[in-house]
Amino acid sequence: GAGVSQTPSNKVTEKGKYVELRCDPISGHTALYWYRQSLGQGPEFLIYFQGTGAADDSGLPNDRFFAVRPEGSVSTLKIQRTERGDSAVYLCASSPAGSDNEQFFGPGTRLTVL
């Protein structure tokens, strides 16, 4: 079956602009995760959804970052007033019901803020 997909694969934007990154999880997976990976580092947790609700958003760095999952499937990560430090690869993962299941990753979106 289809895996996790993310769009766009690459996004270049200017400082101060607004961006949206999309994640399509594996069908039927109720848990969805967003991670951010900066160059030369391991990924860092941003937010976790169980169904439509954000079960844990403690990893979001500040209030410029926001994520939604209105129908419990597709999720959108939204970044307002982008800064150069937001440049990173944004990874999405999904897993079946239950927070102790294996997570399956999408290919990521590479965001570059000029």
Place this chain on the structure above:
Amino acid sequence: KQEVTQIPAALSVPEGENLVLNCSFTDSAIYNLQWFRQDPGKGLTSLLLIQSSQREQTSGRLNASLDKSSGRSTLYIAASQPGDSATYLCAVLIYQLIWGAGTKLIIKP
């Protein structure tokens, strides 16, 4: 707070050698531990997942072990090949994944 450390940060070995990558974590309360491979500019490829109740997993030339009591995991790669060159990441699941910074592996032909 759970922290994951990978040593070494980089490793370069000749083709054909067997090698071991190390991963340590500070809190043994994990659901599982996973090893990933990441090629430059590419996404993550899951290599092996070890549940907290397991001691090791094997896939082809790869063998991963888990010792929860000591907070350690190793990834053993047998008969290394140039195609094994990549960054190897370990991560522990506490519902979110907590990641190490990775070991950059170069296999010289």
